[in-house]
Amino acid sequence: MLSDLERAPRFHRTHRFGTFLLGEAPPFTSLYEESGDVVHFDGEGRWQRATLSDATYLRGFDGAVLHRFGGPSKQDVRVPSPTSIHDRIVAFVERARPSAPVPLSSWSTEALLAESSRFLTAYRPVGIVPPDRYRSVVIQATQGCAYNGCLFCSLYKGQRHRAVPHDELRAHVQRARAFLGSNLTGRRGLFLGEANALALPQPHLLTALDVLHEELPTLATDVASFLDAFDVHKSTAELAALRARGLSRVFLGAESGDDATLALLQKPATVAGLRGAVDALKAANVSVGVIFLAGLGPTHVDASAALVRSLPLDERDVVYVSPLIVEPGGRLAHALERRGIATLDAAAEATTLHDALRGRAKVARYDVRRWIYT
Helix, strand or coil: CHHHHHCCCCCCEEEEECCEEEEEECCEEEEEECCCCEEEECCCCCEEEEEECCEEEEECCCCCEEEECCECCECCEECCCCHHHHHHHHHHHHHHHHHCCCCCCCCCHHHHHHHHHHHCCCCCCCCCCCHHHCCCEEEECEECCCCCCCCCCCCCCCCCCEECCHHHHHHHHHHHHHHHHHHHCCCCCEEEECCCHHHCCHHHHHHHHHHHHHHCCCCCCCEEEECCHHHCCCCHHHHHHHHHCCEEEEEEEEECCCHHHHHHCCCCCCHHHHHHHHHHHHHCCCEEEEEEEECCCHHHHHHHHHHHHHCCCCCCCEEEEEECCCCCCCHHHHHHHHHCCCCCCHHHHHHHHHHHCCCCCEEEECCHHHCCCC
C-alpha cells in the first residue's frame, strides 16, 4: 500500500521511513503506516481525518469528532468525549517522530481540546451547510432563523434571530480568517449563514458582500446561501445585482412538492411560491440547490417528482434528498401519525425519491447529521 502512495499524484513529495510514509500536498500532510492506519493534517497541523483500526474519524474546527460509518445503513455519530481519540492520534504521531525526515505535527491532546474555546472566539456554533459546500468558508452574516417554526427543524430553537451589523461582520470575518489560517487554501468560496441570510434587506446584503470582497477577495467571487422560498421578496434585477457581487448558488428548502404536506410540516410555503423563487433565481443566472425531505409518504414523493420536472433546472443545479429526522413522541411524530404516516422508512423512501427526481439536474443525498465544519 505504501509503495502505491509514494507515486500518488496528489502528493507533491513523499517520504518513506520505517513502517511509515508521509505525503505532502501543501499546506496539508498525511501520515500513513503499513498497518493501514492514517492521519491527515490540516494546514495548521491539526489532525482533520483519521483511520485507526478500520474506524474513521473526522475532526471539526470546533474540536468535535464525528465517527464516520460511510453508508446509509448506519448513522454517523459524534464522539461524546473525544479525548481518547486525540490521545491515540498523538501517540501515532509520536511513534513516527523519531525517524521522520521532516518535522511532524506537534499538537498535544490538551491543545486539540483547547481549540473548541478558540473556535468560539471566531464563530458561534455553526449550523448546517449543504454537501457541495462542505469545503466553503462559513461566514455568519445572520444568527438564528427568522421563521423558526417548521416542525421538522430544531437547529435554531431558542436562538434569537438577528442580522449581524457590518462592523461586527467585518470583525467576525477577520477572526475567522486568522483561525483558519492556511486552511483557506483550496476552499470552495464562501457560505453565507445562517438559516436564511438572503432574506436580509438588499442594501444591507450588498454592503455585507462588499465586506467579504474586501476581506476575502479570492473567495468572495463564489458565494452560496440558503433562502426560504416564502421569503423571496427580491426582484430579478436585485438578484442579478447579488449575482454581480459574487452570489453563485442559492439553496431552497422545498421539503415537498405537495402543499398539504408543507402545511403538515408547518412550513409557510407553497409549491407556486417555490416555482416562482426558482424562476427568479434562474433568470438572474444564479444556480439553485433544491432540497426535499424523505419519509413523508407516496403522495409527497409523486408530487415532489412532478414539481422537479416542472422546474427550469439544468446541469449546474442540484436536487438534494434529505432523510426526515423524527423525534419519538414529538410534535412532528404526532402530526405524521394523524396523517397516517406512523411508520417511517426514510432510507427506503430516499432511494425512491432519489430515482424519481432524476432529470436535468444532479440528484444527491443530504443527511444533516453527517455535517461537521472542517
